[in-house]
Amino acid sequence: MKVLFLALPSSLSVQNIATRSELMLNHVKNRDEVFVLKCGGEQPYCYSNFLKNKSICLKCNLLCDSSLDILNIPNKNIFYLNKDISFQDIPKKFRNIKELKEFNIEGINLGFGVASYMISLLREINFDTIEQKDTIYSICKSAVLIYESTLNLLKKIKPDLVYIWNGRFFDSWAALSACKSLGISFRLFESINGFKYNEKKQIIYKYSFIENDLLHSLDPFKRDIFKSWQNKDLNKEIKVEIGKSFFEDKVQRKDMYVFCKDQDLEKLPIGFDFAKKNIVIFNSSIEEYAAFDEWQNSIYLNENEGIEKIVQSLKGNPEIKIYLRVHPHLKNVNSSQIKDLRRIGSLGFENLQIIWPEEKIDSYALLKNCSKILTFGSTMGVEACFWKKTSILVGRAFYEDLNCSYIPKSHEEVIDLIQKDMDPKPQENAVIYGYWANTSGIEYKYFKPEGDLASGTLIGIDIWKNVSLANRLKHKYLVLKDFGFKNIIKIRLNKLKQKFI
Template identity: 30%
Template sequence: MNVLVFSPYGGFTTFLATDLEIIEQHLAAGDQVSAVVCDSDLESCDYNEQHLLQNCLKCIGRRQSGYRQLSPGLEIVRLTDLVRTEDRARIAQLDEQLSKVHELESLMLDNFDVGYAVLSSIITLRRNPDIDINAEALTIGRMARASAFVYCGFLNLLRDQSPDRVYLFNGRMAPMRAALRACQRAEIPVYVSEVGCDERHYSLTENAFPHDIESREKEIQQLWEDSSHTYEQRVKIASDWFESRACPNGDKNRFIKSQQLGELPETWDDSLHNIACFTSSSDEFAAIGKEWENPLFEDQDQGLKWILEQTSSRAGDLHIYVRMHPNLKGVINDETRQLREMSGPHFTIIPPESSISSYTLARAADTVLTFGSSLGIESVYWGTASVLAGSCFYRNLKATYNPQTIDELPGLLTRPLEPKDREPALRYGYYFATFGKRFRYYQPTSSKTGLFNGHCIRAPLLYRLGRSGLKVVGSLKKVDRTCWPGRR
């Protein structure tokens, strides 16, 4: 089998570890394996936005350190060797296109959604789903050209070599999405890796994002149906997953470690119809594509404002508690400012740093409202009726009330609802407790560190010294990179 692995990021432990694992497994199977790497070829990337030389050196050094622990036989392909003169002219034209587009999402290169890809990377870097395109023009231009560079080069390689399959990590970020779209255009099978159920597992999604809703829904159902566990065992595994998620002292949910189980807002009144709303940290999914766009509102802030207005006449017998996602602690942007400023006699904002327990709130509420937060499906497990006003992996599992229009939403929020059947939630919990393949050669020692074939993967000392190390290593422009240690 002829296998190609796109491995541009040595700086991210999870990315590199998964690439090394996949490469080693195919080498051990006797396959022909090539890795496409970046030797400071990208003008901007998610690891090194400003293309700082010291960051490039750390990234390259770590990758080379990892590659030295692999079995012999890996072929290295440099990105810059794949891009042709006509491609560079095409990439240069992106600047003109960027100056004309009113919405970045509309920027395309063949089937490659360049605009969405760049937005996804920048939103993650800024932790802000509302990007000022004018203020970010420099970074947008760099990211767009870099991802187009990957797309064109990768497409050339695929057409020249026709590999049997391609691997890449995540697929959402700009350079990774470029490679994914090139594979899809060339009709080459591509497997997108991601973190599995825990740091000891990784997942593979065929020909799609791991964030693809339809693919994930099928995987949830298939894993449950095809499981070798008995029904009772599956229920136990799923239940344990939900229970551990709600435990502040456990290791399954880092977001609630500062919360106090049992604590509710001081204004809590059991005699009222209480709605607990859990917001989402939307930066990861903000620019995936149209399937993640909210079917009812432009965003959750608009949705909350609308709900606040529509329920104002019920202020005497209804109260809405909005729990901001704990991951937004310390994040200051338009979204978090608008949330904190919302107010009303029947409306309470719980800030992300609050010690109020999200799970106590969900279990005490009459109804839970989410825009995609996992607490929407977790509430179903805990026996609370759940209303979903957004897109997410559990939307079509028949576990939640899903209004098809905004006119249906007030009625669902203002009247008592029967909790839905719990089995769809159990399927969801079982999936997220077990999905993925277990690493064979990589052993994580924490969420960010680990050993590959028994060796710690780190850049050589001179690479880690930053600017002082540059005096010894020298400028990338002056070094013959084909002679660097670790190159094969």
């Protein structure tokens, strides 16, 4: 079996290199022939190094080469991006995001990955394509370079399977598009943030992959949730215990990536009136899924429109108070989403209180003390079900088929569900999601994290320390050169100054 791995800078981090190496080693041990397509600094625009710092480019290549050296991948099986690609068919500018998303080369769409990357780079779903035309043009050139290089190599070595990280951004999207054009199977992989549990409830680190589909597609994950619950190797009592721990750990801030870890426990907004019918809306940080059509809201144009219409429709009901908890991940973001929420907040709705990302109000105290929880896809919707709260889902979510939430089909139904009395959905339905969230993925066998996924060893060897001392010293020199001797000395002097103040 021939297997090709894309080693691109978008997977520069240690955990992504380690995950790729883990998968690679599985195939090496299976006696498959492993090939690698890597970047040697040829890209006009780099996902991990858009400022073109030489130190970052060097470290990316050193880490990649070190991992290949540890796995004994022969040089004859390592290929580089083709420098001789023509960029003449790339438009110099796009009128809008829709036109950018439709950008293609000979009928193969590359624009989706460019648009998705730009949304995440700028944290802005409505970015100005004219204002960003130079950056977009450079990114499109990299997408074409990767697409053409991957396509040519696929035709040359004819692999049975290709591994690509993530798939959502311009580089990985271009590579999977090349696979699709030739009908070659691909797997998209990612390390799983935080930790998972095994059947003994021991903390372990995992990664995941999906074959011939996207990591952001709804249907594969919805099927996987049900499939994991049908696991007959464990009795139901153990599965329930593992599923419950997902929700309990979040409330207790044991989850490494819980967004509300900096909030004050049990803190509610000043003047919280327990006599009212309190509704909390948990909005989302929407840029990750903004480019995907299947994640678009079927009732409202966007979340903010939904929030404004809901508040407007309920302003005549003095018994209802709405709290909007803006997602903590939007802290220090000045996107059109935040600007529009500030506009809504300035309209003087007496029935609305907006809790901004930086505020210390406890999200779980709101969930606990409000009678209904409305989300647009946030996991707080399924968490509400677990904590026996009435959950209303106005959007798409991986848990949408679990009967955890009431799912309206129109704005009128949204308002009706908010106003009328309803029992929460069964708690055991949420437990199914919690079990999947805590057990999904594949445990690392060869990569051993040290403290977290940002460092560790591969078959007992530290990937960075495996790099020669000369190259590590060269990297240190380039760091000083890229970021300035004066700046680094200034930072260190400030640290010393603070120490003696």
